[in-house]
Amino acid sequence: MDLRFTDEELKFRDDVRAFFKDNLPPAIREKMKEGRHTSKDDLVQWTRILNKKGWAVSHWPKDYGGTGWTPVQQYIFLDELQQAPAPSPLPFGVSMVGPVIYTFGSDAQKKQFLPRIANLDDWWCQGFSEPGAGSDLASLKTTAKRDGDHYVINGQKTWTTLAQHADWIFLLARTDMAAKKQEGISFILVNMKTPGITVRPIVTIDGGAEVNEVFFDDVRVPLENRVGEENKGWDYAKFLLGNERVGIARVGVSKERLRRIRELASATTDHGRPLIELPRFREKLAAVEVELKALEMTQLRVVAAEAKRAKGKPDPASSILKIKGSEIQQVTTELLMEVVGPYALPYRQEHEEEKGWNEPPIGPDWASTIAPTYFNTRKVSIYGGSNEIQKNIIAKAILGL
Amino acid sequence: MDLRFTDEELKFRDDVRAFFKDNLPPAIREKMKEGRHTSKDDLVQWTRILNKKGWAVSHWPKDYGGTGWTPVQQYIFLDELQQAPAPSPLPFGVSMVGPVIYTFGSDAQKKQFLPRIANLDDWWCQGFSEPGAGSDLASLKTTAKRDGDHYVINGQKTWTTLAQHADWIFLLARTDMAAKKQEGISFILVNMKTPGITVRPIVTIDGGAEVNEVFFDDVRVPLENRVGEENKGWDYAKFLLGNERVGIARVGVSKERLRRIRELASATTDHGRPLIELPRFREKLAAVEVELKALEMTQLRVVAAEAKRAKGKPDPASSILKIKGSEIQQVTTELLMEVVGPYALPYRQEHEEEKGWNEPPIGPDWASTIAPTYFNTRKVSIYGGSNEIQKNIIAKAILGL
Amino acid sequence: MDFDFTEEQRLLKESVDRFIADRYEFEQRKSFAKNESGFAPENWKQFADLGLLAIPFAEEHGGFGGGPIETMIVMEAFGRGLVLEPYFSTVVLGGGLLRHAGSDAHKSELIAKIASGDLRLAFAHGERQSRYDLADVETRAKKSGANYVLEGEKSLVLNGDSADMLIVSARVAGDARDRKGIGLFLVDSNAKGVSRRFYPTQDGLRAAEISLSGVEVPAGRVLTEDGLPIIERVADEAIAALAAEAVGAMTEMHALTVDYLKTRKQFGVAIGAFQALQHRAVDMFVALEQARSMAMFATMMSAEDDAETRSRAISAAKVQIGRSAKIVGQGAIQLHGGVGMTMELKVGHYFKRATMIDVMFGDADYHLARLAEAGSLVA
């Protein structure tokens, strides 16, 4: 047992860090630091930089463009990426549909889609959630009825993140209406330009419109766009959700956030004294750092255990990462609220700047994203299996209750 | 609406406070302050002082020795009593069996028992809980079978507080073995000197032995010791438990405790500086004071509402008092642990002093009760309906879930 | 001790509650928010008709003669309705300063206009550097003959956009953070030298950055030359009012959540059947009732003359309100799940408002520190 990084791992970390330092475009880094949304162009640009280096789909099998890194190296890569802070490659392609395609897809699908995912030539979005389903994903109602060599899809998906930019959507639809809940579902790839698809943005409490409803009205999709067998889609979905755990704790994001809090609290004064000098504030910060350090160690334990597990079987311990990771992310946004104080109040429309709006900010120039970040971060304990669901998983799968 | 005490109420408070100041024996006050257990003699002595003044059973109807005070006066009395700090009259007589007897008992029972309760001539204990029943009180197994003009009682009670001093026990026993769970139970008064009763102390984690198991082995009790109707005991028990709410929040106890924490933290130094001067410590204390002030206001709201409610119907809002009251009591014991620091360690056998043990204390002379108080106070979120049960009550009775 | 409302208070409550029920449905509110000003002038008129704008003023000046309890009744209802109109700025803040600092002449002139709905006020006090420190005023008021001339920048002036008149704090003496020498001045919003930049706030209300450059104030428009004790008193009254508003918002968030738990089905049952969710709803309820108690306490203590006692009590209330708002607000969003994150449900709007109330006049942490320094609440 030696919990330190080996010399090789340290060298790897330095290389990764240096690459990010030299290659992450400063404008993107700035947006990430300030908690502003990156644009589609930003992500495309950055993904292509990574892809050129061979790092855009680092965790994929080597045959499909992966790196062959050890789990520890994957962890270091992600941690450094988040701390850079750089945007993560679009998960819907890289972490979700990509692995489904290379594991269950046809050769034609692999050939058509995988390289375009790695280079973000195709922007993917996820069509799982439906109104009224929530954590009970399998209660979905969207149907795909055969009509000759096509499926005809009808229904509605929701919480579809960044669908407004999407070229493709992968979705679950019922292909056997008579079957029981989890049976009779198929996994289908749909070109977003197909007639009959409507995307409607959902405005969230942070003022953003990152998520959407997607409506399907007699949308015709060739049968060959189904992945794997008909009516086996639930298995592929479970596989996909099991893969979603990578980086779920977002330790690097929280590290970067804590550094930023320290920086902003040094620049903010309370009765003439920098906030960072108040013992109570420092102790709150220290308390979060302790939780985060513990989480990082826990994550490394899960990573180490993962190396020994059967592939594709998610470790229920990763539910701990989701619970603690989201709690820590949320508490860091509360600390930011404490730092910004009354300047949480002014509301600045997203992208005002990009629309040519160039009046000076109200209060400190970093203030306008703080309250939206606090509001937006409430979602991290809801999506990807709410924390209540995670606790159910631990209770059942680990504690046997 | 005027949330201040009226001049009459203030006058009443001053009178009560003055009485306690002048009449509470200093040795008893000292024990209370230090969190030591009072003896049987202490409580008898103090109850008789109160009874002489007419205050031992203040909330009883005037006919049976009560005072006729308003709910606000009752609240003030209790608050001052707890802050004196003085022992509360033994609840098993005064708050539990007393009201059952004057409400449902026979004239003979009233005559025999009520005055002796008020003067603590009879020490009562409570025989409700049984091993394995816990919050599911009605699953009790003790039986009382008729044999001529007697019941013959067999079974076991547990968590019987201060049974070691008791002259009488009131208990629930099954008189109809065929009836359903809550039916077929009777409420019976049993003289503790009756042959067949065995009391066995249970040592708790604080080192104390306040609670006991009580075994009944063919214990013969005259039929006239049953209160009210046969097989209606569950109704009387519910009535009794509803009355148990008086002072459940123990606001006065926590006020007194907070004062003591402040006092001890002023006398304790950390790196040469009084603990009370550390901002983080002061803030923790202030945070508890805020919760306590809010609880006091909430309690007064419940008291005011109670004056308008039908008697004997417990207000489900009193579950808030139980939850918050116990949380605050527990957190004050954690603050005491922080104050005492390493001197929490030494263990001093209860009553060593009274046994003639007169070596000097280890560390500060107030230190030895702190850890036991912390351990012992874990019980307040368990007994009298655990906090989980209280939340179930609120969810059902108030929120309608 | 008496928790009952007087007959008059009961009638006031009924009339405000009816207004909220009839005029402030979520869809109606959306249409008010679309106005340039961010609220509905016709509602303001209605406030005047209902007598709400006259509440805290003495009858001799055309007021209703109400006190903190009446304000609490109105603000609690407004919290439930998420009212957009600048009542708080005009009546609670502006009205408070006028009551405590104004001369009879000021009152005679201005209160009638406020009551009739013809005058809206805003309190231009905060500055870029001041954070929550009420004494941190750098804006200067220099004597120039009989007049004062104001020079400086005011920030985060609530409803500074729609106010007809500003009450501006400025130093007649001393340096930033000195307790002495802060004057209060009545300034027309359109006066020469006043420039305003308007913007919306996170909770859908409005505020302004205000620049004062050579603004002349005649002697008759000076409320006081030593205003900090009055500012502190009005801030305490304002916190009590905000506490009531927060309780209104929390009450609705809690009710909406319990309702959602009863109607939303998952895995074939109403999600309110899950004990973990029930208990979280109970935690919210307990936090709400503790907040309600402290809002009442703040209401009662805001009339206390002893500044130290009053400020301790008010700080305690602000701590409780802030903490409860987190428990109730975060719980409401979590129990609603994804839909709670959208602007389509009212619950998120309440959450945002309750969050913004925390950062007004000092957040929970700020007041906890203030309370910790001030000594004990336990008498």
Next chain:
Amino acid sequence: MDFDFTEEQRLLKESVDRFIADRYEFEQRKSFAKNESGFAPENWKQFADLGLLAIPFAEEHGGFGGGPIETMIVMEAFGRGLVLEPYFSTVVLGGGLLRHAGSDAHKSELIAKIASGDLRLAFAHGERQSRYDLADVETRAKKSGANYVLEGEKSLVLNGDSADMLIVSARVAGDARDRKGIGLFLVDSNAKGVSRRFYPTQDGLRAAEISLSGVEVPAGRVLTEDGLPIIERVADEAIAALAAEAVGAMTEMHALTVDYLKTRKQFGVAIGAFQALQHRAVDMFVALEQARSMAMFATMMSAEDDAETRSRAISAAKVQIGRSAKIVGQGAIQLHGGVGMTMELKVGHYFKRATMIDVMFGDADYHLARLAEAGSLVA
């Protein structure tokens, strides 16, 4: 990075685990506790036979050549067994001081005796006024020819009753709380001028108050004349060891609780069917795993030579252990209900031990303050 034990570590773990399983059932432990000394001398013999008493010492001195990981393995198992024998005092504290401060001569003489079970040590350091400040030593060591003479009072000396030899800290120079001038001295427990008062601690262990009056220490019994850095280092190692012990205790508390939830029936079902109780058990589990991670972190960092880096890491671990112990311990008692409050179940004993570990070498609040002052953990 490698979380696997070496083959030797695995064997060590097996042998300690077997000892705990075979020799430390709750009933057996009760019988050990009834001894005058509060533990079983035959277990101490067994520790010697198993090589546990030799673990951290270099092989050249007859040790096992183990490091912090081996200590962690033993202490974690001892935490699960609630071991009564004074291993921590003798091997971790005493052994640590000897390793870092002892001359070759000291080591040659003493380590063999420790390893064979013939010498037990205690660290007489704390004093009435010192609380958690390791530099707060008032006991004096005065030169008298070639000897030192010790004068002072030591308090809360863990296992000071059963130790054959004490390692005493005393000032050769400076005033209370000076960092310089704290010497470390080897003193026989029965030496002239040493008087000891024994007492049990809350967790069923033993400690002593020790009075030193004209105690002569020959030059050969001086470990160092500037011992604070070593004391701090050993305290850090001790905290890492206690963290492992606490994790052992928490592991058992959690397991007992989950087991209780599965077997205890109420309202006709196992209480583990209630979601609110399930989720609380999950909260305990999460806290336990976070503590386990930080105990590993502390183990790793306790070997760090840079004192600042080491002490930051150790403080962080102590904070996490203390907080987790509260969540796990209080949860365990609550979920057991009344029976958890009795000495009849093992769970309450674990709770008390975990609570006492928090007040040893600085509680969670103390270390949080220390960490907050020291700067950031996030590199």
